[in-house]
Amino acid sequence: MIATTLLHPDAFLSPLAIEEAVGRALDEDLGRAGDVTSIATIPEATQAHAVMVARQAGVIAGLPLAVAAFQRLSPDIAITAHVRDGDAVAAGVNVLTLSGPARAILSGERTALNFVGRLSGIATLTADYVRHTSGTKMRICCTRKTTPGLRALEKYAVRCGGGFNHRFGLDDAVLIKDNHIAVAGGIRPVLDSARAKIGHLVKIEIEVDTLDQLQEVLDTGMADVVLLDNMDIDALKRAVAMAQGRVVLEASGGVTRESISSIAATGVDYASAGALTHSAPNFDVALDIDA
Known part of the structure; x- marks a missing residue:
């Protein structure tokens, strides 16, 4: 699966931004020795099947980053997406299904969830704001008050929720x-x-x-x-x-x-x-x- 096929069709996010963010996040989590817990407890050949589940209703964003994180850890992980970024989901909906090496799935779990949790939260809040502008010409947009290093991702999530972007930086x-x-x-x-x-x-x-x-x-x-x-x-x-x-x-x-x-x-x-x-x-x- 190509992670970028899950991007919102009308939002802007460079594949290079996905690659850089995922690499930085995995480096932060795996450190120098890797996932010592999974290595110590799970035999190398063990396979696993997992589902990523939305436990609340809202708007999904960040799936391309989750997929990229798992695929970076193992290209042998098979991933099926049941929704794409920008889709509204009900509580209990499966958004991704994964099958493959158990160690890689467990090692990528938190990084993938962090991206989807953070960006879907922004998309969901934005969609709530947008609903309150129904019937008017006004557009709701974000600002530069973003998490350092994550601005492109967070502004992308705003677009997934139906909002619009203000400046990306001081230079545009x-x-x-x-x-x-x-x-x-x-x-x-x-x-x-x-x-x-x-x-x-x-x-x-x-x-x-x-x-x-x-x-x-x-x-x-x-x-x-x-x-x-x-x-x-x-x-x-x-x-x-x-x-x-x-x-x-x-x-x-x-x-x-x-x-x-x-x-x-x-x-x-x-x-x-x-x-x-x-x-x-x-x-x-x-x-x-x-x-």
């Missing part, structure tokens, strides 16, 4: 925050400087705290996106009326499952929530040996 778009504005001397100076130095394909987003600042940005005509930071519902509605579609509007700060419906109803284009990646509960998934 300009996002002018309040501290940039303060150091540069104001909104117009900071936008003048940014527009003069970036390429024509690089977007500029600028953060504002007040409607007066939004008006100043609109008057310059130099921003593509305006981030409305910690504005209440009334201010968001007024911002939409002021912008009249001239810029993309993103709500940020205080974006929770309790507030997301009201934010979506204001007419803003995007809402970003760090909670999608920094506060998603782990998805309950297990590996059961049945033979």
